[in-house]
Amino acid sequence: MLQKTSLDGDRVDTSSDGLRVLLEREAVERKVFELAQQISMDFAGQSPVIVGILTGAAQFLIDLLRAMPDEFTRDVEYDFVNLNSYTGTRSSRRPIISSSFGVDITGRDVLLVDGIVDTGHTIAETTALVWEHGPASVKTCIFLNKPVRRQVEVPLDYVGFSIEDVFVVGYGMDFDQRYRALPYIGVIEN
Ligand code: 5GP
Numbered sequence: 001m002l003q004k005t006s007l008d009g010d011r012v013d014t015s016s017d018g019l020r021v022l023l024e025r026e027a028v029e030r031k032v033f034e035l036a037q038q039i040s041m042d043f044a045g046q047s048p049v050i051v052g053i054l055t056g057a058a059q060f061l062i063d064l065l066r067a068m069p070d071e072f073t074r075d076v077e078y079d080f081v082n083l084n085s086y087t088g089t090r091s092s093r094r095p096i097i098s099s100s101f102g103v104d105i106t107g108r109d110v111l112l113v114d115g116i117v118d119t120g121h122t123i124a125e126t127t128a129l130v131w132e133h134g135p136a137s138v139k140t141c142i143f144l145n146k147p148v149r150r151q152v153e154v155p156l157d158y159v160g161f162s163i164e165d166v167f168v169v170g171y172g173m174d175f176d177q178r179y180r181a182l183p184y185i186g187v188i189e190n
């Protein structure tokens with residue numbers, strides 16, 4: 001596992017040989033297109049609210065929308081929620097929503113989007129929070145899944161790729177806020 005201190009203050013040698021590419025930009029784009037087609041078929045005739053978990057889901061959510069047919073996105077609403085997980089006390093891992101839903105999700109079909117599911121706590125708790133607002137249905141769409149790391153079972157309806165237990169960056173995923181903007185998925189190697 002990465003030691004955070006090893007990169008702190010060290011801005012040298014990152015994108016060149018410090019990152020191993022796990023999923024090329026083209027593979028990311030192809031998968032996003034596939035997911036977008038599948039979702040727009042499955043939700044056809046509905047007007048879902050797509051909710052992204054900040055900050056990791058931002059690029060993925062927007063790319064999904066852009067890959068969907070206009071006839072579908074015309075009736076889509078979307079929003080983001082910002083969560084701050086408690087890390088101090090493990091027993092109260094419940095995330096705090098620091099921006100409330102701008103879209104009223106009561107009675108709506110919600111598609112919850114995040115970049116990666118690791119232990120499952122984030123997506124499980126966010127799903128529970130969404131349910132508290134009385135939606136008609138809640139589905140989940142995740143770009144990367146790390147099944148071996150799972151601590152809580154949570155149904156994932158749309159998954160881009162399942163990967164091994166490696167710490168990935170890029171396409172919304174950061175290491176101390178860095179690498180998020182990359183259009184591909186990489187693994188930091190030291
Ligand atoms: P979970 O609650 O499922 O354990 O973790 C979800 C959150 O942990 C993600 O939203 C992400 O912020 C972070 N995370 C988990 N695995 C990785 C990873 O491999 N790379 C990065 N950059 N973040 C990760």
Ligand code: MG
Nearest residue numbers: 056173174175
């Ligand atoms: Mg993070």
